[in-house]
Amino acid sequence: MLASxxxxxxxxxxxxxxxxxxxxxxxxxxxxxxxxxLPGDAAxxxxxxSRGASPESxxxxxxxxGLDRPLWSQYAAWLGRSARLDFGASLVDGEPVRDKLxxxxxxxxxxxxxxxxxxxxxxxxxxxxxxYYDRCRWARASSAALYGLxxxxxxxxxxxxxxxxxxxxxxxxxxxxxxxxxxxxAEMVKLARYQRGAVVGELAADYVVTARAKGxxxxxxxxxxxxxxxxxxxxLLGAELPALLSASVIVEQVFGLHGIGMMALDAxxxxxxxxxxxxxxxxxxxxLAGVLAADVAYGLVDPRLRGRSA
Amino acid sequence: MNAWQRFRRTPGARLxxxxxxxxxxxxxxxxxxxxxxxxxxxxxxxxxxxxxxTAVLAPPSRAHWLGTDDRGxxxxxxxxxxxxxxxxxxPFAVALYVALGLVIGLGATxxxxxxxxxxxxVEVGLMFPTLLLLLAIQGVTSxxxxxxxxxxxxxxxxxxxxxxxRAEALRVAAAPxxxxxxxxxxxxxxxxxxxxxxxAATPALTSAAFGVGQAVLFETALTFLGFGxxxxxxxxxxxxxxxxxxxxxxxxxxxxxxxxxxxxxxCNLVGDGVRAALSSGAAA
Numbered sequence: 001m002l003a004s005x006x007x008x009x010x011x012x013x014x015x016x017x018x019x020x021x022x023x024x025x026x027x028x029x030x031x032x033x034x035x036x037x038l039p040g041d042a043a044x045x046x047x048x049x050s051r052g053a054s055p056e057s058x059x060x061x062x063x064x065x066g067l068d069r070p071l072w073s074q075y076a077a078w079l080g081r082s083a084r085l086d087f088g089a090s091l092v093d094g095e096p097v098r099d100k101l102x103x104x105x106x107x108x109x110x111x112x113x114x115x116x117x118x119x120x121x122x123x124x125x126x127x128x129x130x131x132y133y134d135r136c137r138w139a140r141a142s143s144a145a146l147y148g149l150x151x152x153x154x155x156x157x158x159x160x161x162x163x164x165x166x167x168x169x170x171x172x173x174x175x176x177x178x179x180x181x182x183x184x185x186a187e188m189v190k191l192a193r194y195q196r197g198a199v200v201g202e203l204a205a206d207y208v209v210t211a212r213a214k215g216x217x218x219x220x221x222x223x224x225x226x227x228x229x230x231x232x233x234x235x236l237l238g239a240e241l242p243a244l245l246s247a248s249v250i251v252e253q254v255f256g257l258h259g260i261g262m263m264a265l266d267a268x269x270x271x272x273x274x275x276x277x278x279x280x281x282x283x284x285x286x287x288l289a290g291v292l293a294a295d296v297a298y299g300l301v302d303p304r305l306r307g308r309s310a
Numbered sequence: 311m312n313a314w315q316r317f318r319r320t321p322g323a324r325l326x327x328x329x330x331x332x333x334x335x336x337x338x339x340x341x342x343x344x345x346x347x348x349x350x351x352x353x354x355x356x357x358x359x360x361x362x363x364t365a366v367l368a369p370p371s372r373a374h375w376l377g378t379d380d381r382g383x384x385x386x387x388x389x390x391x392x393x394x395x396x397x398x399x400x401p402f403a404v405a406l407y408v409a410l411g412l413v414i415g416l417g418a419t420x421x422x423x424x425x426x427x428x429x430x431x432v433e434v435g436l437m438f439p440t441l442l443l444l445l446a447i448q449g450v451t452s453x454x455x456x457x458x459x460x461x462x463x464x465x466x467x468x469x470x471x472x473x474x475x476r477a478e479a480l481r482v483a484a485a486p487x488x489x490x491x492x493x494x495x496x497x498x499x500x501x502x503x504x505x506x507x508x509x510a511a512t513p514a515l516t517s518a519a520f521g522v523g524q525a526v527l528f529e530t531a532l533t534f535l536g537f538g539x540x541x542x543x544x545x546x547x548x549x550x551x552x553x554x555x556x557x558x559x560x561x562x563x564x565x566x567x568x569x570x571x572x573x574x575x576x577c578n579l580v581g582d583g584v585r586a587a588l589s590s591g592a593a594a
Contacts, residue, residue: 249445
């Protein structure tokens with residue numbers, strides 16, 4: 001039975017991996033079509049900086065960019081280049097998009113990494129404690145307070161933290177910590193609530209009741225329950241990456257961090273189509289990776305699913 | 311226990327509902343409360359410099375209970391009128407995407423091929439970081455309006471509803487009562503509409519109440535970034551943007567934050583109540 005469960009897990013993972021390219025094509029295709037519905041194209045954006053471009057030079061520019069070709073062939077060409085990590089040049093300053101991404105990505109990754117550690121590090125013990133002391137008045141009050149925190153708009157929290165003296169435009173990990181804390185807040189509350197619910201549920205399960213009947217102390221029971229209660233939290237983490245990236249736009253804007261979120265904001269304002277396409281693609285790849293990582297982590301937490309054959 | 315009783319027994323659900331009703335009344339009566347002279351707050355939301363040019367970014371006073379913004383507009387009046395934006399965008403966006411998600415989610419029961427195609431569509435939708443897609447959509451439609459903000463939120467949120475509905479629809483489709491209906495010769499449309507839909511819609515409806523709060527947060531975030539509700543319209547996100555631009559004056563920051571938090575929290579409380587009400591039998 002163990003082997004069969006293991007096998008099915010591996011098969012599910014393999015199927016997921018097979019679908020990754022299909023999902024990526026879908027996401028980029030939607031973005032591509034969406035951005036090409038923009039009024040005006042790369043040629044008019046470029047011409048905007050050099051006034052009085054003649055229709056002939058516009059046509060020549062369109063030919064250079066391949067904009068006179070049908071959309072599907074433009075997409076195919078873009079896909080081919082992107083597969084070699086060549087995302088073209090920014091329409092604004094002509095800098096290769098790849099270089100721009102290489103500069104912004106570490107900032108957002110550091111921010112997301114810090115936020116994930118903070119959210120997880122606080123939420124798991126907090127959720128477990130709230131679940132364990134569910135009958136106490138202070139635990140109930142804390143749960144209610146979490147409810148209130150969850151409802152706060154991210155922009156307001158970030159502005160308040162900035163006002164309280166957090167550094168603006170930080171370049172070190174330590175300096176980014178307050179920004180990461182703002183980013184982590186909503187996720188932390190969400191995870192803590194799940195964790196609390198899971199612990200309450202597990203503590204009522206038969207195996208914990210049995211453990212206690214056999215004389216295990218209450219703390220031993222929690223240790224038993226925590227492991228199982230951790231699973232939904234781990235799965236959740238992978239699925240939360242898109243939300244984290246979204247929230248990152250606000251946090252980066254408020255804290256003056258030049259990450260992917262700020263870059264996306266600028267790219268929309270300047271209609272930098274190649275840059276926006278690349279950002280969406282990178283975000284999608286990161287999200288897919290997160291979901292897959294959660295699948296693997298799920299297997300690590302649950303010993304029944306731990307890869308024997310894998 | 312009927313559904314209403316289960317709703318009432320959920321802690322906080324009635325409080326949330328009461329707060330929401332209060333906000334709806336405030337939005338409806340915005341012009342009566344703050345609509346210019348002879349109202350409780352004697353300024354309109356877009357009235358500039360009512361107290362002379364000097365009254366810009368003035369702290370709260372007897373004349374302006376919540377101070378004024380960078381154009382000398384009364385913050386209290388703008389806060390009250392901002393309720394309208396939040397309460398229009400939130401519910402409409404949710405209604406749109408719940409409808410879309412229900413249709414696509416129910417489509418999963420039409421056959422394996424349809425399910426596969428729709429499933430990929432949902433997967434693609436789920437992978438998009440919401441705010442990035444919202445920004446891209448707002449970039450496409452160069453001028454922003456309330457309707458476009460609503461549409462943008464709906465377009466990014468339907469996959470979540472579709473996924474919930476699909477799982478439930480497939481579960482219900484395998485239930486004995488559906489088999490019985492098929493055995494007595496019920497048509498495909500009747501089975502889907504009468505025997506599957508009412509049961510499969512439950513998770514979507516539960517998530518709808520939470521969704522309104524999230525939609526309000528999205529609208530605020532978009533407007534804060536300058537891609538949401540267009541300029542002169544009073545909205546909570548715009549007040550937050552003003553708070554940032556003005557060097558964080560507390561009278562610009564605190565009122566919209568409290569208003570947003572109250573609405574979102576009430577939506578979540580009502581959502582808990584709806585979940586309890588819709589889960590028949592022994593509910594926690």
